Amino acid sequence: MSSRIWSLVKKEFIHLVNDWWLPLFMLLGGATELLLVGWATSRPITNLPLVVLDQDRSSASRAFIAQVENTGTFRTAEEASDLDEIHDELRRGDVTAAIVIPPDYADKLLDSQAQPEVAVLLNGAESIPATAGLRAIEGVVRAVGDELLLETLSVPEEELSGFVPRLRVWFNESLSEALYTTPAELGLMLEFTVLLFAALAFSRERELGTLEQLLVMPFSSMELIIGKSIPVVIIGFTDFLLMLGMVHFVFGVPVRGSLPLLLVLALIYLLVELCKGLVISVMSRSQHQAFLLVMMVGMADFMFTGYAAPVESMPQLLQAAANLVPAHHWMEILRGILLKASGIEVLWPHIMALVALGLLVGGFSIRYVRRALD
Amino acid sequence: MLKRNNRTTSNHDNQNQPDSGKIAVVSTRGLGKNFGDFSAVRSLTLDIYPGEIFGFLGPNGAGKTTSIRMILGLLRPSTGSASVLGIDVQKNPEAIRPRVGYMAQRFSLYNDLTVLQNLQFYGAAYGLENDRLAERINSALEMAGLRGRERRKTAALAGGWRQRLALGAAILHQPEIVFLDEPTAGVDPVSRREFWDLLYELAAGGVSVFVTTHYMDEAEHCHRLAFIQRGEVIAQGSPGEIKRQAVDGRVLEVVSENAGNVLKVLEQLWEEGESLEMDLYGASVRIVTPDQRDYRKQVRTILKKSGVVFSSVEYVEPTLEDVFIASMR
Numbered sequence: 001m002s003s004r005i006w007s008l009v010k011k012e013f014i015h016l017v018n019d020w021w022l023p024l025f026m027l028l029g030g031a032t033e034l035l036l037v038g039w040a041t042s043r044p045i046t047n048l049p050l051v052v053l054d055q056d057r058s059s060a061s062r063a064f065i066a067q068v069e070n071t072g073t074f075r076t077a078e079e080a081s082d083l084d085e086i087h088d089e090l091r092r093g094d095v096t097a098a099i100v101i102p103p104d105y106a107d108k109l110l111d112s113q114a115q116p117e118v119a120v121l122l123n124g125a126e127s128i129p130a131t132a133g134l135r136a137i138e139g140v141v142r143a144v145g146d147e148l149l150l151e152t153l154s155v156p157e158e159e160l161s162g163f164v165p166r167l168r169v170w171f172n173e174s175l176s177e178a179l180y181t182t183p184a185e186l187g188l189m190l191e192f193t194v195l196l197f198a199a200l201a202f203s204r205e206r207e208l209g210t211l212e213q214l215l216v217m218p219f220s221s222m223e224l225i226i227g228k229s230i231p232v233v234i235i236g237f238t239d240f241l242l243m244l245g246m247v248h249f250v251f252g253v254p255v256r257g258s259l260p261l262l263l264v265l266a267l268i269y270l271l272v273e274l275c276k277g278l279v280i281s282v283m284s285r286s287q288h289q290a291f292l293l294v295m296m297v298g299m300a301d302f303m304f305t306g307y308a309a310p311v312e313s314m315p316q317l318l319q320a321a322a323n324l325v326p327a328h329h330w331m332e333i334l335r336g337i338l339l340k341a342s343g344i345e346v347l348w349p350h351i352m353a354l355v356a357l358g359l360l361v362g363g364f365s366i367r368y369v370r371r372a373l374d
Numbered sequence: 375m376l377k378r379n380n381r382t383t384s385n386h387d388n389q390n391q392p393d394s395g396k397i398a399v400v401s402t403r404g405l406g407k408n409f410g411d412f413s414a415v416r417s418l419t420l421d422i423y424p425g426e427i428f429g430f431l432g433p434n435g436a437g438k439t440t441s442i443r444m445i446l447g448l449l450r451p452s453t454g455s456a457s458v459l460g461i462d463v464q465k466n467p468e469a470i471r472p473r474v475g476y477m478a479q480r481f482s483l484y485n486d487l488t489v490l491q492n493l494q495f496y497g498a499a500y501g502l503e504n505d506r507l508a509e510r511i512n513s514a515l516e517m518a519g520l521r522g523r524e525r526r527k528t529a530a531l532a533g534g535w536r537q538r539l540a541l542g543a544a545i546l547h548q549p550e551i552v553f554l555d556e557p558t559a560g561v562d563p564v565s566r567r568e569f570w571d572l573l574y575e576l577a578a579g580g581v582s583v584f585v586t587t588h589y590m591d592e593a594e595h596c597h598r599l600a601f602i603q604r605g606e607v608i609a610q611g612s613p614g615e616i617k618r619q620a621v622d623g624r625v626l627e628v629v630s631e632n633a634g635n636v637l638k639v640l641e642q643l644w645e646e647g648e649s650l651e652m653d654l655y656g657a658s659v660r661i662v663t664p665d666q667r668d669y670r671k672q673v674r675t676i677l678k679k680s681g682v683v684f685s686s687v688e689y690v691e692p693t694l695e696d697v698f699i700a701s702m703r
Binding site: 208209 | 448471472474476478484485496499500
C-alpha cells in the first residue's frame, strides 16, 4: 500500500516541477511578500509630517516641540502662522498631526496651580499613523510632566495638577480602524476583481484551445481586446458600486467628497488595472497560472497602498516606488474623497499620476497584447 | 443526406481532375518553418484547385498542422510564400479570413455554450445577421442532424455530432475554401463516413476542401493528395498517381489462416536481394515486392517447403496504406 502512495507522491512532485511557476510562487512569492511587508511594517513609524502653531514662543514651548521631534516619530515640524493654515493642511491630508501651543503655555507651566494645555489635532483619516503620533506626543507629555515633578519637589504631589493635553481628533472622530481599513479593502477589491477577470480573458481561451479559432475569425486584435474588455468594465464597475454602497450603509463609511468625481476616477483606475490584467492574460499559458500572477501582482500592490503600514514610514526607495504603483494613487484618491472631502484641487497630483500611469500601462499593454495575438 | 456511390475516385484519375487552366485557390511556394534549428516544414510547394478535396497526409509531427497554420496566416513562415484566393497570406491576412473556414484539430467550439449559442456567435463573428444568419444556422443544424437539439449544451454531444457541428460552424459563412485539421480524429467509422459525405457535398458545390488526416481510407477519397513526412512533401498527386509513383514493386497478398507463420517463414527464409516489406493483416500477409518481377512462384515454393498452409498468393491493388508505409521506411 505504501509504495502505491509513494508513487502518487512522486507523480505529484513531477507535476509540481513541470509547472515550475507554481512552486516558485509558493516558495518565493510567499516568502518575498512576507519579507517586504514585514520590512515595511516592522520599522517603527517615523517621519510623519507634523505642523506646529506655537502661540507662546517661549523657551518652554520650543522645548516641548523639540522633545516631540526627538521622539523620531515625526519629521521636523513645520511652523504654521495661524489656525486656518493648520486646518488646511489637515484637510489636504498633508500632515499627520498638528500641535497648537496656546500663548499662556509657559506661564501655566510655572504656575503650580494652573493646568497647562496643548492642543493636538490628528489626521484621523489615517488612524495607524495618527495613533502612532498620538502615542509619541503623549509620551512627551508624560516626560514633561515628570520633569516638572522633579523640578518642584517641594510641592506635594496632590497639589500638583497634572499636565492635560487636550485632544481634538480631526476627521475620524473615534479613531476607529474600520474607517481606515474598509476604504483600503474597497480599493483593493476593485483592483483584484478587475485584474482577475481581465487576466482570465485570453488565458481561458488559450486553455480551452479556442484562441486559435478566434484568431482565424475576422476579428482584428483591437476588436478582440475591446470585446473582452467591455464585460470586465461593466462587471468591475458594478461591483465597485455595490461595495461602495455596502461600506457606506453597513459600515458607516462616509462619502464626504464628490461622488461623481469618485466614480469617474474609479473608472479610470479600473481601466488601468484592466490593461495590466490583459497583459497577464496573454502571458499565461493557463487560467490558474494567470490567477497566480494576479495574486503576486496584487500582493505587491497591496503593500504600497498603506494598508498595513503607512507609506511615509517605508524606506525612501519604497516610498519613491509607491508613486509608480497605480493602486497607491487610487488609494489616496479613495480615502481623500471618502474621508477628507478632498476635491480635485487637493487630489490633482494623484489624478495626474494615475492618468499618466494609465496611459503608459495602457499603451504598453495594448501593443503587447496585439503583438502576442498576432 | 446524399449518399455518394463513387467512392472509388482513387481508381479514376480523370474524375473531377482540374485542368491546369483553372486558377488555384491555394498556392504555396517553398513554404517552410523553423523552430530554432528544428525544421518543422521544409519546402512546401502545392496548388489546390476549386471544388477539389485535397488531402494532406502524414504521420504525427510531420508538419501538417504547422503547414495549415502558415497557410491561414496564424504562423509566420520562415521561408517561402503562400497565397489563398489570390491574396498573399503574409501581406494581407485579414482579407482572407471572411472567405475561409477552419476547423481546428482540437475541438474549438465552446463546451459551456449551447449548440445554438455557438452557431450564433460564429455567425455574428463572420458578419452574418438577421435573416441570413437564421437561414444559415438552420442549414447548419440540418446538415449536422442537430435539428431540435440546438438548445443542448455542446459538451453533451457525442463525438461524431460535435465534429459535424464544428463543420457546420466552419462553413456558416459560406467560405470558398475550408481547412480541416484531422476532423475525424477519434470518431467512429460510421460517423466518419457520414462526415465525408458532407465533404463531398461541399466539394460538389464548388467549395475547396483542404483536409489533413492520417486515416488511409479517407485519403483514398481525396481528389488529390500530398504525403508529408518530416516537414517535406514526398509524394503528390491523385491517389492513383501516387500509388504508381511511390511503389517500385507490386503488392502481393498471401491469404492463409496461419498468417503469422507465413510471416515468420518468409522473414527467415527469403534470401533473394533485400528483405521483403511485409505486414500482417489479420488473415493475410501483404508483401510489397522490391520490383516489378513476378515473385509468386518463389513465395509459393518457400511456403510449401516449410509446410505452411495457404490458400492463395496473388497480386492485389496497392492501397494507399501500402504506399504510405513503403514510402515512410
